[in-house]
Amino acid sequence: MHWELRMHLTKKFVNLATRILCRFVPEAKATYPQTKMLEDIFDRLQHAYQIEVYAGRFDDVPFQTLKGLKDKHFLKFLELSKKIIIYLGENDRYYRQWLGFAMLLNKDRVEQELEKLSFEDFLRLTNNQWDFDLRGAVRAEYFEVHKKEFLDIVLANFLMNLA
Secondary structure, three states, X not given: OOHHHHHHHHHHHHHHHHHHHHHHOOOOOOOOHHHHHHHHHHHHHHHHHHHHHHOOOOOOOOOOOXXXXXXXXXXXXXXXXXXXXXXXXXXXXXXXXXXXXXXHHHHHHHXXXXXXXXXXXXXXXXXXXXXXXXXXXXXXHHHXXXXXXXXXXXXXXXXXXXX
C-alpha cells in the first residue's frame, strides 16, 4: 500500500476512534503531582494550538477562533489524550507511577540529546525534518553558546516559540 494512502486511512481511523472515545472517557480532576504536571503540559499544548489557529496556520484564515476552525481533529486528539491520561493517572496508582516515571525519563532523555547534539547534526536534522536549511546562516560558535535553543528547533521547529 502506498504510504500516503496508508497515512490517510490511518488518520481517518484515528479521527473516528477519537470522536467515539471522547464520548466515553469520563472527566477526572487532576490531584496528584503527576497528573497535575501532565494536565499543565496538555493545557500548554492546547494554548499553543489556539495561537496557531489565531495566526492562520490552519484553513489560511488569520485571526480565527477554535469555533470557526474546520479541521479540529488534532485538537480533539489532544483533548482525548489529556482525558485518558488524567483519568487513568487519578484512578490507578500503577498508571500514575508509570506516568511519573515517563516524565523522569523524558527529562533525562532531553538532557542526553542536548549533550550529544553536534553542530553538523543540528544542520542535518533541521534540513531533513523541516526543510529548513540553516547552513551558512548559523555559525558554529553561536551554536555552542545557544545549544539548548537549537535543540528546541530540532525538536519542535517554530512551535518552540509558543512554549
